Amino acid sequence: MPRGFLTELVARTQHDNEAFSEVFSPVLQGLYTMMLTASVIEDEHRAPLQALFELTDIRVGNRPLCKLITEQKQFMAKLVLPTPGREIAxxxxxxxxxxxSVFAEDEPKLAEKFFSGSSSDKALVKMLHSELENVRSLQHKIFHLMIANQDSRDQSLNYIAEVLKHNEKRAQIQVEERALAGDGFMLNLLSVLQNLSVKIKLSRVDFMYPFHPDAQVSIKNDTRLKFTSQEAADWLEEFANQSSSNQPAGGSESRPRSNFSTLCWFLTLHCHHLALIPALHKYQRRVRAARDLQKLLDETAAAEAQWRDTPFADRNRQFIRRWKQQLKKLNK
Incomplete structure (x- = not known):
């Protein structure tokens, strides 16, 4: 494709919304379809991700393709399943x-292909780390461009808030993982938000934001220290009354909107709670389970002389084979 062709095409069609959408919506939908089946193993994710970045980076006045992305029918898809966290992802x-993702839960074939042995190749692990860093860099650039573009900023931030809202149950002690977005998705989103928050100055953050009536980060169901539910409700009511009394004439419509620094900072903080902490807890549980299983396996094998000639010999050998298979899966 000749250099500058896409920029020229955008410049010629952007003023006619129907023509612009007719030209570029099929391109966006094609990239979306490619990513649905893309696999890290075959590097199928690179081309559509790079293409989406290059499209969002086209600037003709503003960035019209960023706005067009938010106008796609499934940008903020209507969720119909009882598993909204998984569905929106x-x-x-x-x-x-x-x-x-490079997690075995998200890419089972990756674990089978690269980590089928008992030990992991450090060079291979380093390669996967590098690939994931490149992917997250592109993801951050795409979101940064969409949020920097005024016509797509609110929709992009609303999308992030909706993803977090539908995955709030990830923070619970016991969760149904199939109903929620996976660790790979959530950690990628956290990486995006973390990079967006790097340059935020705390002096510009409104730390009372979660208590505002229109806040997109809700903490009303979180446990409180030294506050009963009724005391918390009374405090919130008092805070709302104070906020209303400090507003200029015109009611809630004249309430100043929270700035980007405040919203992005709290979305990032909330995402830490829903992405990083649950992923660490899952890893700790897996390490503990692998350690306990290895201990059980060693003890049973060490006592083989005692049960070898007993009626339980066949059963114990079956247990050993099963535990070895489970241990192999846990170590992937």
């Missing part, structure tokens, strides 16, 4: 672009 337009 799967069917929303940006979901597949955030779903690139």
């Amino acid at each position: 799967r069917v929303s337009f940006l979901g597949p672009f955030l779903s690139v």
